[in-house]
Amino acid sequence: xxxxxxxxxxxxxxxxxxxxxxxxxxxxxxxxxxxxxxxxxxxxxxxxxxxxxxxxxxxxxxxxxxxxxxxxxxxxxxxxxxxxxxxxxxxxxxxxxxxxxxxxxxxxxxxxxxxxxxxxxxxxxxxxxxxxxxxxxxxxxxxxxxxxxxxxxxxxxxxxxxxxxxxxxxxxxxxxxxxxxxxxxxxxxxxxxxxxxxxxxxxxxxxxxxxxx
Amino acid sequence: xxxxxxxxxxxxxxxxxxxxxxxxxxxxxxxxxxxxxxxxxxxxxxxxxxxxxxxxxxxxxxxxxxxxxxxxxxxxxxxxxxxxxxxxxxxxxxxxxxxxxxxxxxxxxxxxxxxxxxxxxxxxxxxxxxxxxxxxxxxxxxxxxxxxxxxxxxx
Numbered sequence: 001x002x003x004x005x006x007x008x009x010x011x012x013x014x015x016x017x018x019x020x021x022x023x024x025x026x027x028x029x030x031x032x033x034x035x036x037x038x039x040x041x042x043x044x045x046x047x048x049x050x051x052x053x054x055x056x057x058x059x060x061x062x063x064x065x066x067x068x069x070x071x072x073x074x075x076x077x078x079x080x081x082x083x084x085x086x087x088x089x090x091x092x093x094x095x096x097x098x099x100x101x102x103x104x105x106x107x108x109x110x111x112x113x114x115x116x117x118x119x120x121x122x123x124x125x126x127x128x129x130x131x132x133x134x135x136x137x138x139x140x141x142x143x144x145x146x147x148x149x150x151x152x153x154x155x156x157x158x159x160x161x162x163x164x165x166x167x168x169x170x171x172x173x174x175x176x177x178x179x180x181x182x183x184x185x186x187x188x189x190x191x192x193x194x195x196x197x198x199x200x201x202x203x204x205x206x207x208x209x210x211x212x213x
Numbered sequence: 214x215x216x217x218x219x220x221x222x223x224x225x226x227x228x229x230x231x232x233x234x235x236x237x238x239x240x241x242x243x244x245x246x247x248x249x250x251x252x253x254x255x256x257x258x259x260x261x262x263x264x265x266x267x268x269x270x271x272x273x274x275x276x277x278x279x280x281x282x283x284x285x286x287x288x289x290x291x292x293x294x295x296x297x298x299x300x301x302x303x304x305x306x307x308x309x310x311x312x313x314x315x316x317x318x319x320x321x322x323x324x325x326x327x328x329x330x331x332x333x334x335x336x337x338x339x340x341x342x343x344x345x346x347x348x349x350x351x352x353x354x355x356x357x358x359x360x361x362x363x364x365x366x367x368x
Contacts, residue, residue, distance in 0.1 A: 006253050006254065006255055007253055007254050007255070008254075008255050008257050008262065008263065009254050009255065009256055009257065010257050010258075010259075010260065010262070010263040011257070011258050011259070011260060011263070013256075014256065015254050015256055020254070029263070029264075031263060031264075037257075037262075037263050039257075039260070039263045050258050050259040050260075051258075051259065052259050052261055052262075053259055053261065054268075054269045102269070102270065126283065126287070127268065127270045127280065127283045127287070146260060146264065146266065149266040149267050149269065150264070150265075150266070150267070151265050151266075151267055153267075156271070159273075160273035160274065163274065164272075164273055164274030164275055164276040165272075165273055165274075165276055166271070166272045166273075166276045166277045166280065167270075167271045167272070167273075168269060168270050168271075169269040169270075169271075170269060171260075171261075171269070178276075179276070180276075
């Protein structure tokens, strides 16, 4: 949060001269808490790496001590093998090409190649790292991800009533889903993809049909 | 270059000239100091700081119990719902017993550090009375004092 007297200007806004300049089209949002913050809520499909974001990356290559991950940006991100919990020079993490990794950006600006880590500042993994076997990875727009990650998201709450499943949301637009059977997994995938364009009522109808079946 | 034969005055003059040359060579700006404008605006490029976003890894209906625990931990961090548990573990030993034990403990450990003479004194007293160490200690004190006082030789 911003300290007292200072204003936080988020994505879509930039400081220009004496005031603010808008760099993206969208809805202007304001948060009065914590010193006040303004940002522009815009729709986007292409992800731009931002420091601190948690994303799902696909391992594309192993280059010595560093893995190259595809995060959907303009450049592949690099992930050092020491950036996992409990990893030492002798105890290397078991990462293969094609694995899914959930991590956060530690360096991400337009001048440098983005770097990722799978531990947080205290050295614990706290949920980050290699995502397990099975499951389904698909891509949605960034706006939907933010909607799903909102504190009390109806879509997630309604889906959680259906059947047990596991979900990982990456800020780069990638979602990974795993349920007990392949059919259940595909149902959840279809709902999540479609709920971007469905209204709340249509969604409730669709879910009612499913839970009826 | 500092010759021994030079007087102090000429030395000082030489030093001053040196300093002048050096300071003239230093560059300095003729421009007046620009005041730094205090920026009241912080730029932020991530949505995470603007909106209250939940942690990205979720599990429902017990599919992955570790992640469900993690969800509770991460989300309670965000909302700052600190559930303060009363960590009053029931002590194995009650406070009174602890105080009693500690009293005697001090005496027994104190004995360890007494000098040989005093230990002998203590032993004699302990043989006489089987009381608490406190009284034993208080008994040693007058006898110590008695011993240390000058004994006037009898005529």
